[in-house]
Amino acid sequence: MSILNGLNSEQRKAAEKIDGPLLILAGAGSGKTRTVTYRIAHMVLEKGISPYKILAVTFTNKAAKEMRERVENLIGLEAKKVMVSTFHSFGVRLLRVYAAKLGYDANFNIYDADDQKKLVGRLMKELVVTNKQLTPASVVSKISKYKEDGDEPSDVAKEVYNADTRVVAAVYEKYAQELIKNNAMDFADLLLNTNKLLDDPEVLEKIQGRYEYVMVDEYQDTNNIQYQIITKIAKKHKNICVVGDEDQSIYGFRGANIRNILDFEKEYKDAMVVKLEQNYRSTQNILGAANSIIKLNTTSRGKNLWTEKEKGHLIEIFSASDGRAEADYILQEIIKGKNNGRSYKDYTVLYRTNAQSRVFEEAFLRHRISYKIFGGMQFYQRVEVKDILSYMRVINNPKDTVSLFRIINVPKRKIGAKTIEKIRDFADENEIIFFEAMGRIEETGLGSAVKVTVLRLYEMLKNIMEESQFLTASEIYDMILEGTNYMNYLTSYDEKFEARMDNVRELRTSIQEMEDSEQYEGFISVGEFLEQTALVAATDDLEEDTDYVKLMTIHNSKGLEFPIVFLVGMEDELFPSAKADFSDDDLEEERRLCYVAITRAEEKLHISHASERMVYGRISYMRDPSRFLKEIDDRYVDYINKAKVTPKKKESKLGGLNLITKADFKVDEKSPFKIGEKVTHKKFGTGIIKDVEAGKRLVIRFRDGDKKLPLVLAEKFLVKE
DNA sequence: TATATCGTTGTTTTT
DNA sequence: CAACGATATA
Numbered sequence: 001m002s003i004l005n006g007l008n009s010e011q012r013k014a015a016e017k018i019d020g021p022l023l024i025l026a027g028a029g030s031g032k033t034r035t036v037t038y039r040i041a042h043m044v045l046e047k048g049i050s051p052y053k054i055l056a057v058t059f060t061n062k063a064a065k066e067m068r069e070r071v072e073n074l075i076g077l078e079a080k081k082v083m084v085s086t087f088h089s090f091g092v093r094l095l096r097v098y099a100a101k102l103g104y105d106a107n108f109n110i111y112d113a114d115d116q117k118k119l120v121g122r123l124m125k126e127l128v129v130t131n132k133q134l135t136p137a138s139v140v141s142k143i144s145k146y147k148e149d150g151d152e153p154s155d156v157a158k159e160v161y162n163a164d165t166r167v168v169a170a171v172y173e174k175y176a177q178e179l180i181k182n183n184a185m186d187f188a189d190l191l192l193n194t195n196k197l198l199d200d201p202e203v204l205e206k207i208q209g210r211y212e213y214v215m216v217d218e219y220q221d222t223n224n225i226q227y228q229i230i231t232k233i234a235k236k237h238k239n240i241c242v243v244g245d246e247d248q249s250i251y252g253f254r255g256a257n258i259r260n261i262l263d264f265e266k267e268y269k270d271a272m273v274v275k276l277e278q279n280y281r282s283t284q285n286i287l288g289a290a291n292s293i294i295k296l297n298t299t300s301r302g303k304n305l306w307t308e309k310e311k312g313h314l315i316e317i318f319s320a321s322d323g324r325a326e327a328d329y330i331l332q333e334i335i336k337g338k339n340n341g342r343s344y345k346d347y348t349v350l351y352r353t354n355a356q357s358r359v360f361e362e363a364f365l366r367h368r369i370s371y372k373i374f375g376g377m378q379f380y381q382r383v384e385v386k387d388i389l390s391y392m393r394v395i396n397n398p399k400d401t402v403s404l405f406r407i408i409n410v411p412k413r414k415i416g417a418k419t420i421e422k423i424r425d426f427a428d429e430n431e432i433i434f435f436e437a438m439g440r441i442e443e444t445g446l447g448s449a450v451k452v453t454v455l456r457l458y459e460m461l462k463n464i465m466e467e468s469q470f471l472t473a474s475e476i477y478d479m480i481l482e483g484t485n486y487m488n489y490l491t492s493y494d495e496k497f498e499a500r501m502d503n504v505r506e507l508r509t510s511i512q513e514m515e516d517s518e519q520y521e522g523f524i525s526v527g528e529f530l531e532q533t534a535l536v537a538a539t540d541d542l543e544e545d546t547d548y549v550k551l552m553t554i555h556n557s558k559g560l561e562f563p564i565v566f567l568v569g570m571e572d573e574l575f576p577s578a579k580a581d582f583s584d585d586d587l588e589e590e591r592r593l594c595y596v597a598i599t600r601a602e603e604k605l606h607i608s609h610a611s612e613r614m615v616y617g618r619i620s621y622m623r624d625p626s627r628f629l630k631e632i633d634d635r636y637v638d639y640i641n642k643a644k645v646t647p648k649k650k651e652s653k654l655g656g657l658n659l660i661t662k663a664d665f666k667v668d669e670k671s672p673f674k675i676g677e678k679v680t681h682k683k684f685g686t687g688i689i690k691d692v693e694a695g696k697r698l699v700i701r702f703r704d705g706d707k708k709l710p711l712v713l714a715e716k717f718l719v720k721e
Numbered sequence: 722t723a724t725a726t727c728g729t730t731g732t733t734t735t736t
Numbered sequence: 737c738a739a740c741g742a743t744a745t746a
Contacts, residue, residue: 059736088736113735135730187736254735353733375735409722416722537736555734577733593734616731617737 003041003074007034014241014274015039018047018213021268022241023261027305028290028599029281029561032243036215037067039241040082041074043213051081055211055233058086059218060537063559067217083211087226088187088535091194094207095185098197107527109184109397110534114381116140116186119402123174129167143172147188148223148255150195152176183399191225198232208236218559219244219264223255240268246301247294250555250593252585258299279305281561281602283312285636289605290598292633297588314638315605317629322612323569327363329608330566334369334549337564344370348550348562350597352575356568357551359614364549374552375538384490384500385507389533391480392473395464396527398435411489413453422446423454435461460484472522473529474511554597565601570609570626594628607637 004012011031014024015038026032040056043049058064064084072079085093092110099106111119120143121136146156153173159165179185185193197203214234216222219242222230234240242264249258265271279287287305294300320326334347349360354376364371379385387410390403398404409415426444427437437444438458441451460483464476471479481487487504490497514532515524538556550562569575576590598605609625 061736086736137731190736251735253733355732412723414722418722535736553734574733579733589734614737 003045004038007031007038008278010274010276010278011035011038014276015042017241017272017274018043018049019239021238021264021271023264023268023271023273024241024243024276025273025301025303026243026245026276027279027303028245028248028596029279030276030305031278031280032217032276033063033067033070035276036217036241036243037070037074040071040079040215044075044078044082049213051075051078052083053210053212054082054215055090055213056082056084056215057090057217057230058084059221060559061086061089061535061540062537062542063217064089065540086535087222087229088190091190091229092531092535094194094197094203095190098200098203101200101203102193102196103180104185104193105183105397105399107183107397109182109393109400109403109530110190111179111184111186111402112381112534113140113187114386115184115402116143118406119178119182120171120175123171123178127167127170127174129171131164131167134164134167139168139171142168143175144186144188145255146172147186147192148225150192150225150228181399182401183397184402188225191223191229195225195229195232198229204232207233212237213239213241215241215243217243218248220246220249220258220261221251221256222260223251224257224260225255227257227260238268246299247297247303247592248558248596249299250558250589250596252589262299262301275303277304277306279307282307282599283309283603285312285314286598286601286605289315289632289636290595292636293591293598293628293631294595296631297591298584299588313604315607315632315636317637317639318606318608319625319639319641320608320610322610323359323614324363326568326608326610327359330360330568330606331363331367331369333566333606335367342564343547344549345545345547346563347566348552348557348564348600349566349568350552350554350557350600351568352554352577352593353569354553356574360551360568369549370547371549371551372546374542374550375556378536378538379503379506379510380533380536382500382503384493384504388477388480388486388504388507389530391461391484392476392526392530394435394461395468395476395480396530398461398465399433401434404435408457411484411486413457414450415454415457419446419450419454468526471526472515473524473526474508474515476526477508477511554593557600558596560600561602562600563602564604564606565597566606566608567597568608569613570607570629571613572624572626574613574623575626576628591628591631594626 004015007015008031011034014022014035018039024032024035026035036056040051040054043054044051056064056067058067064086068079068082068084071082071084083090095102095104095108096106099108117136117140120140124134124136124139146152153169153176156165156169156172159169179189198207211233214230216230221244230240230242242261244261246258246261249256249261252258265273282290284307287307291305295302318326318329320329330349334344337346338344349357351357357373357376361371361373363369380389387407390406393400393403394407405420408420422444423437423441423446424434426440427434430437430440432440435458438454439462441454441458444451446454464471464479464483468476481504487501490500490504493500511524511529514520514529515522520528539552539560542550542560554567575594576587580586580590607629609623609629611623612619612621613623614620
């Protein structure tokens with residue numbers, strides 16, 4: 001009697017295939033995690049494979065934790081020996097061991113988007129970047145793209161495409177050097193450097209030798225670097241099992257390459273492919289609606305999701321007059337449900353952008369409905385929390401100037417830009433790090449008052465650093481708060497200081513919780529704590545049993561399921577996003593996102609849209625219902641208050657992108673390219689020609705902005721679709 | 722060097 | 737709208 005009897009025939013087929021490449025195409029709600037966990041259990045219990053030899057990679061900590069727990073339920077404590085990890089934590093773990101091979105110390109800090117922006121901003125200032133189009137954020141995003149594609153600064157420098165590229169290349173090069181100097185890695189580095197490490201024969205051999213069986217979850221969302229990492233590890237034994245669903249690939253903007261899953265069989269000719277098509281989650285109507293939308297995607301391989309469940313409720317579509325009315329409708333539905341024996345925790349609100357959470361938050365607050373928002377402004381990113389974390393980061397890694405500059409004058413110590421510059425110069429001259437230069441402040445020739453404050457800060461930090469190995473993170477937190485008198489500083493920060501103080505206290509609680517957890521048994525080093533905070537994901541702390549309404553973006557909802565779902569803000573230019581309006585690839589990704597949203601619902605799905613809504617603090621009028629709404633087959637939906645037909649007069653929307661209108665489609669006979677045509681560029685991807693300037697230059701709207709291309713070059717680099 | 726005030730700018734989506 | 741940066745003034 002095999003443990004696999006708990007699976008259906010297809011799931012079982014997948015779970016039994018242990019050796020060689022395996023592709024599991026797992027439709028939404030088809031028992032993917034069940035299959036994978038049973039597969040692991042089968043390997044360990046029935047095939048006698050050592051759990052140490054198994055590596056399972058997921059995208060979020062929550063998914064990793066769930067997988068670990070479910071394997072543990074099946075095989076007990078042996079489960080702890082299986083390496084279940086996210087890509088990023090797996091990378092960090094390896095990088096800590098082999099940091100030196102890449103010129104890093106083991107205690108490197110991890111930079112988030114905020115830190116990246118700060119550093120890039122600093123470098124742009126140093127390089128005197130005058131182009132106002134290039135903001136730190138935009139440059140960071142370009143650099144991240146390069147990294148996701150595996151392009152080094154030198155690769156970018158070779159491709160001297162235009163002035164912008166040259167500037168970005170220069171910043172990128174400095175940025176890369178600066179990261180090493182600061183002993184810090186950004187998110188992309190965690191993967192990129194892991195991948196580099198695996199080029200080292202010693203490391204590769206060790207990893208390949210250890211992990212004979214590799215599994216990857218959510219394979220449709222792997223980027224090119226993650227693909228390389230997995231390919232290298234699995235190369236020796238070829239026991240690679242990837243699980244995914246091309247219809248749920250929603251992270252293209254972050255470098256995810258849907259081709260990884262689509263081309264798996266080409267890459268591994270002897271791969272077994274198993275399709276899981278029975279859905280255990282949703283009713284027939286919900287599945288029908290989801291299927292009617294996704295079949296319009298050209299990247300969909302086509303699958304037939306089916307269920308034994310009943311037809312269930314029709315999908316209710318509500319047309320609200322404005323955003324407020326939309327929130328009220330949802331509020332009423334929840335109150336009604338609550339009176340009929342449902343709980344808050346049965347309800348989830350899904351939206352396209354984080355900003356949309358606000359109006360619901362206000363409604364729920366007014367009516368004392370308990371709720372929790374996942375994602376958005378993360379706890380660890382708040383100013384006051386980040387301040388304390390920055391102190392910890394300096395203590396963990398004195399080379400980290402991004403953190404050091406952040407806190408050097410917080411609380412106010414009268415250390416300004418001038419002083420920092422002088423200390424920096426001194427540090428450069430003497431080839432020491434900035435922090436050590438602070439300790440030798442006497443030699444800098446700065447004014448005596450400022451010297452005293454700098455030295456006092458240095459000594460405080462140095463003190464904690466020296467003891468830090470023996471101190472647990474909460475003790476270090478206490479020393480920082482005491483040493484800086486931070487709470488006192490907060491009282492005069494702004495009118496929200498009380499909430500800020502609460503957050504700082506909550507940080508203490510979160511350290512304490514980790515410290516007390518089974519994993520750490522009372523001691524967590526400051527480095528370990530920082531690592532945790534850097535790698536948390538929005539829904540990692542989602543608790544199924546707590547009775548609150550959950551609110552999150554559709555992206556954050558992936559992999560989760562909820563009894564009753566409100567899919568809100570279903571309007572063109574919001575969903576699909578206005579920024580996805582110009583290319584088919586983008587539109588298809590938005591459609592997949594819509595598919596993900598619909599398939600989260602188990603019993604009932606509400607979809608709503610509003611004809612007016614506050615956007616950027618102004619009211620946007622006559623908003624059209626989302627085109628995706630029209631794509632749902634009518635037999636699955638119930639319009640509970642059919643929208644008033646609004647006159648079709650397209651005004652140019654405030655803020656956001658102006659859509660290309662008919663008036664733009666004038667024809668320039670001389671040019672082989674016409675306005676409105678779709679073109680592909682090998683670097684920028686698909687775009688739409690917006691303008692043909694005097695027959696000389698094309699303005700093309702690509703995914704990451706408008707580009708101007710001289711006709712001569714255009715003929716060389718552009719391919720018409 | 723700190724603070725006050727004004728103007729600009731942006732918002733997809735995230736490990 | 738709100739967060740952030742640039743500029744002026746103490």
